Amino acid sequence: MTDGTPPTAGAPEPAADPETPAAPAELTSLERTALYKSLGNPLRRRILDYLGRHGEANSTVLARELGESSGTTSYHLRKLAEQKLIEEIPEKSGGRERWWRSLPFSHTAPDPATMTTEEFEAARHLALLKIDIDTQLFRRAHEEYRGPDGWAHVQRHGTWLTRDELTAFMREYRALLDHYGHSRETAPEGARPVNMRFYAVAEPMGEWNGEPTGP
Template identity: 35%
Template sequence: MTEHETPAPRRLDARSLRGLAHPLRMQLLDALRLHGPATASQLAERLGESSGATSYHLRQLADHGFVEDAPGRGKGRERWWQAVAQGLAYDSADFEDASPEVRGLTEVFLQEGAARHARELATWIGSRDRLSTAWSRATDMSDMTLRLTPEIALELIEQMHELIDGYRNRATDADAPEARQVRVHTHLFPIDTHRSAAAEPT
């Protein structure tokens, strides 16, 4: 792997979901991925949790390979953690024949992912007045409605991801003016546009 290549995301399976599908664990992993290595106490302060809770859930994440000790950090008994992978891949096809327990875990995983997106959007909206003029013009919150087949929808998703991947590391120079991390959310799902008989006017 070259210096600027992005490692492949970790593909989730039933075992890894058992270690990840918990709101606090997902928040801990997100915090480590976004902000870098931290201790359980630092993460507890950031997330408004007790250090006992963050310590326990960090150990569970470590047991399933999501986090690990951060080398070269900490003094004495102070333990620093870092994320192992910078990306996760979830494919619903991998869970079509899953047990009810695992299906429940996929629900937790997806619901927390949606909640995270909502929190990030709310944070951006609440702080947008502090953005520079250039960044104010370079933000977006859009929705579009298309009529597609499942095959065309999958093609669109793949092309969107390929396009976004092409922009990774375009601003690798630490001195690039106003270079910042950005979050890109993509959602594509079918909607029911048919009114039920009960909703029809009499």
């Protein structure tokens, strides 16, 4: 499971891509558990979504836009900063007024079999939340499809791959996205935030229509 939600609108799926400092490559189980709980918190997701769309905000702006108290948004901003999902903007902050922006973010979850019970439950809760969000995006993609040159695209494919080939494909998929994609700050005129999702899953072990399904 890779999550880049914060960087893009609606995602941190942080985006985030959003390339500057990212979350630590190696996290402990406790750190991953805290991360999943943060990304699974509805208000923190809304804060990350707002920063992804608008670039920056302070607790007062977020309180007004999200219908919360500034004390509540200030608390959650500090927690997101502790996990390197956002950072303070020094040149705009002064006194009690602190401005924040999202940070690039990418994280690949470990094998669930290696997780502690608490970590697994936090990851499971986050996964269910993301499935709900992704289902809404899937429906929108179908409803807003206007042909192969439009803004909405849906494709389905099936093929045979070895595990090494699938892993290589995933690396190249990510490299292709990095090649064509832009951060909010460097996006050219006419660019819009685009939510992209990709999943791949092998058929179950055993026979299917008389043929082996492979590893």
